[in-house]
Amino acid sequence: MILLVPVSPEVPRYHRPTWGVTWIIPLLLIFSFFHTHPIIEADQEYIDQYQILRAEGLLDDWELEAAYLSERPLLKVAIAPKSWSVERALFSNFLHGGVLHLALNVIGVIAGVRICTTFIPFICTLAIFILGGSLGLLFSALLYTHSSGDYVPHLGASAGLFALMGTYYVYNFRFRTTYFFWFPSKQGLISLKTSWFFFLDVLLLELLLSTSQFLPQSYDGVDHLAHVGGFLAGCILAVGLRLVQSWPSVLQTRGEFLYWSRFLGTKLKSVGYNPIQASFVGWTELLKINFFNDQLKKKLALLIVREARAFSDQNLKEAFIYFGPTFVRLHLWEVTRMIRALKNAGKALPEDWLRKTPYDIIIRLAQNLVRPGEEQTDVLFLITSYQVAHRSNKVLNQKLAALLKKMEPATKSRSLASGE
Amino acid sequence: MELKPIKPDTSAAESLQAVLARAEEEHWLERPNAPLVLRGASFFLDLIFIYLITHSIQKLLGALAFYFSESETFSSYPSLPLLFGFLDVGFQLSFIFFYLILSVCDWGGTLGKLLLGLRVIDAQTGKKLDIPQTSVRLLLGIITNVLSLAVAMSRPDRNTLHDQLAGSVVKRVRGKI
Numbered sequence: 001m002i003l004l005v006p007v008s009p010e011v012p013r014y015h016r017p018t019w020g021v022t023w024i025i026p027l028l029l030i031f032s033f034f035h036t037h038p039i040i041e042a043d044q045e046y047i048d049q050y051q052i053l054r055a056e057g058l059l060d061d062w063e064l065e066a067a068y069l070s071e072r073p074l075l076k077v078a079i080a081p082k083s084w085s086v087e088r089a090l091f092s093n094f095l096h097g098g099v100l101h102l103a104l105n106v107i108g109v110i111a112g113v114r115i116c117t118t119f120i121p122f123i124c125t126l127a128i129f130i131l132g133g134s135l136g137l138l139f140s141a142l143l144y145t146h147s148s149g150d151y152v153p154h155l156g157a158s159a160g161l162f163a164l165m166g167t168y169y170v171y172n173f174r175f176r177t178t179y180f181f182w183f184p185s186k187q188g189l190i191s192l193k194t195s196w197f198f199f200l201d202v203l204l205l206e207l208l209l210s211t212s213q214f215l216p217q218s219y220d221g222v223d224h225l226a227h228v229g230g231f232l233a234g235c236i237l238a239v240g241l242r243l244v245q246s247w248p249s250v251l252q253t254r255g256e257f258l259y260w261s262r263f264l265g266t267k268l269k270s271v272g273y274n275p276i277q278a279s280f281v282g283w284t285e286l287l288k289i290n291f292f293n294d295q296l297k298k299k300l301a302l303l304i305v306r307e308a309r310a311f312s313d314q315n316l317k318e319a320f321i322y323f324g325p326t327f328v329r330l331h332l333w334e335v336t337r338m339i340r341a342l343k344n345a346g347k348a349l350p351e352d353w354l355r356k357t358p359y360d361i362i363i364r365l366a367q368n369l370v371r372p373g374e375e376q377t378d379v380l381f382l383i384t385s386y387q388v389a390h391r392s393n394k395v396l397n398q399k400l401a402a403l404l405k406k407m408e409p410a411t412k413s414r415s416l417a418s419g420e
Numbered sequence: 421m422e423l424k425p426i427k428p429d430t431s432a433a434e435s436l437q438a439v440l441a442r443a444e445e446e447h448w449l450e451r452p453n454a455p456l457v458l459r460g461a462s463f464f465l466d467l468i469f470i471y472l473i474t475h476s477i478q479k480l481l482g483a484l485a486f487y488f489s490e491s492e493t494f495s496s497y498p499s500l501p502l503l504f505g506f507l508d509v510g511f512q513l514s515f516i517f518f519y520l521i522l523s524v525c526d527w528g529g530t531l532g533k534l535l536l537g538l539r540v541i542d543a544q545t546g547k548k549l550d551i552p553q554t555s556v557r558l559l560l561g562i563i564t565n566v567l568s569l570a571v572a573m574s575r576p577d578r579n580t581l582h583d584q585l586a587g588s589v590v591k592r593v594r595g596k597i
Contacts, residue, residue: 192535360593363444370440372433379436406439 008115009168010176010191010292015253017114021122025113025129026106029157032094033102036077040097043074043153069151078153081141086134089141093133095155105157112164118253119171120241125164128237132163136230140223154223159230166234169194170242174295175252191326250295256286276310279303280319287322294331297322301334308338308345316342320353328361336368343381354389359396362386379407445546451591453578454538456569459590465532470519474512481508524554529590537594543587557586 008016050059050068059065066082075083078092096102109129116125136159144154176191251257267285268278283300287293300319304311311319328335342349354362362382369378387400485504488494523530528539528548540557542549549557560582561568568581583589 190535358594360444360447363440363447367437367440367444370433370436376432376436379440403439403443406443407436409435 006111006115006197007178007180007189009118009172009194009252010178011118011253011290012292015118015255015290017116017118019114021117021125022110022114024122025109025126025157029094029096029102029106029109033096036095039073039077040095043072046072066150072151072153074153074155075151078155079137079141080149080151080153081144082150084138084141089134089138090130092137092153092155093130093157093160095153096157097155101156105161108161109157109164112161112168116164116167116171120167120238120254124241125167128163128167128234128241129157129160132166132230132233132237133157133160135233136160136162136226136228137223139229139233140226143225143229154226156223156226158223159226162227162230163234163237166231166236167238170235170238172252174249175293193330250293250299251286252293252295253290256289256293259286259289276303276307280311280315284318284322291322294327297327298331298334301331301338305334305337305341308341308347311347313348313350316347317350317352320350323353324356325358325361328357328365332364332368336365339365339369339382340378343378349382349385349389351389354386357386359399376407380404383407445541447546448539448541448591448593449546451593454590454592456572456578458536458538458592459580462530462532462536462538465535466519466530469531470516473515473519477511477515478508481511520558521551521554524557525549525551533590537592539591539593540588541591543583543589549586549588553586553588557582557588560585 053059053068054065059068070083072080074095075088077088078095079085079088096105113122113125113129116128120128137154140159141154172194175194177194177197178189178191180189245257246261247257248260251260264282264285268282271278271281280300280303283296283303287296287300290296300322304316304319323335323338339349366379366382369382370376371378383400383404387397387404390396390400481504485501488500488504494500519530524540525548527534528541533540540549540554541547542553561580564581564585568583571581571584572578579589
């Protein structure tokens with residue numbers, strides 16, 4: 001058996017979601033379940049009676065059957081395609097058909113609320129859960145066109161849970177998610193791009209499963225349409241919230257956003273009126289708060305590409321701390337451009353960074369630096385800098401010396417051809 | 421006088437790329453063999469992905485088949501179920517071919533292996549496998565399954581039987597020298 005559970009967005013420990021407020025919504029769900037349990041039981045008895053009446057042939061007429069079903073006890077608190085109201089749509093989020101239904105949703109909601117509070121206040125999370133969930137349930141109820149389901153109640157917290165999922169994707173789509181990975185004898189955390197699983201989770205599985213909901217024969221008893229509706233509503237509400245907050249797309253967590261909106265201005269004033277230094281200080285200060293934020297790193301890399309001459313060696317050393325192996329693997333092109341710009345500006349690559357960068361990454365960067373029809377000095381610059389940084393590592397040093405020797409004919413032939 | 425565009429000298433770049441590619445392959449060969457735990461984890465990840473995709477294809481085609489069989493225009497075609505059955509098998513086989521063979525040839529591993537930093541390479545040269553070699557490896561893996569695992573557990577280098585027979589090896593490529 002294997003387990004892969006999303007734990008939190010990939011953020012530093014002090015930004016990780018806390019458990020405190022996470023319990024409020026699950027407790028509300030559990031309380032509502034016990035409070036409405038008599039209605040669920042009464043509804044079950046009503047449906048048992050309906051089966052008996054149908055078997056006896058007393059409900060042959062569809063109008064009679066519809067009239068009987070419209071009086072279901074559960075429809076006093078939940079919605080159905082032919083019987084709905086806004087208040088009942090709001091309340092349907094807190095109703096569950098059984099203990100298993102409740103348990104699965106409680107687990108999902110705990111995870112959903114927990115990760116969403118990394119980005120938005122709890123009150124907004126609660127509002128998105130209720131509004132998004134209600135809209136999802138209404139979406140499903142109004143889109144469901146088969147007459148056999150006219151009075152089937154649409155209930156449960158899963159639409160709200162998908163609304164939270166939509167919110168999470170809106171806030172964290174460009175960043176990574178940390179998953180708990182469990183396998184017998186091995187467990188740990190693994191970080192993957194959020195966008196990869198977006199396509200798998202949402203587009204592929206839920207949208208395809210919801211297509212089968214239109215067909216009664218392949219219906220699996222799960223309200224996939226409400227999931228899709230809830231997800232869309234959650235996305236729209238989250239986008240609206242981001243616009244109201246004026247949340248820049250490069251920021252990932254609430255901590256960064258608060259620093260950006262409240263304190264960064266004062267910090268930048270201390271730098272004076274130098275726009276390049278102000279940008280540099282801005283990006284690095286935010287990276288100190290969240291060193292996993294790849295979007296900020298890309299901004300910093302772009303700044304170095306454009307203004308390589310303006311930075312001191314100390315500045316570069318400070319900036320390159322953030323370009324770790326994972327960032328280089330995922331954003332090879334940005335780092336390649338940066339190395340080229342630094343070489344053209346006559347700047348050295350920070351030794352600390354070279355020492356920490358694995359050999360396979362240097363090879364990949366070198367492959368990216370090769371340009372047809374030009375001097376291959378960029379590649380030589382990178383490899384020789386790497387060799388100098390690893391002068392104390394004899395094995396690696398020999399390996400790099402052998403590589404440079406093999407590269408010699410290729411770089412020499414170009415120099416000869418250009419008449420040097 | 422007619423001006424001719426100067427052709428860039430690409431031979432130097434090509435030979436440099438070849439040198440760097442060879443360096444990467446040599447580096448992969450030097451890396452330690454993948455531990456069995458990681459290989460097992462990547463296998464289960466692959467199973468999940470394969471299940472999700474094939475299940476989705478099946479669901480979608482099932483829904484389409486139902487829709488067409490209910491519609492007045494198409495319900496009279498007797499070969500309709502056969503067509504959808506054929507499409508179902510065709511799509512699923514194509515996906516499995518892409519996932520288990522092409523991904524190993526082009527990227528050096530399936531999605532599960534790539535996520536966990538593993539690469540399938542030729543045991544002698546360090547190059548990525550070609551299609552016949554990958555197909556043989558897959559076939560041998562299916563035939564020898566548990567035996568292959570038992571052989572790997574008994575060997576100090578943890579190389580599986582099907583990898584030995586196909587002349588391949590799975591390496592853990594991430595990490596410092």
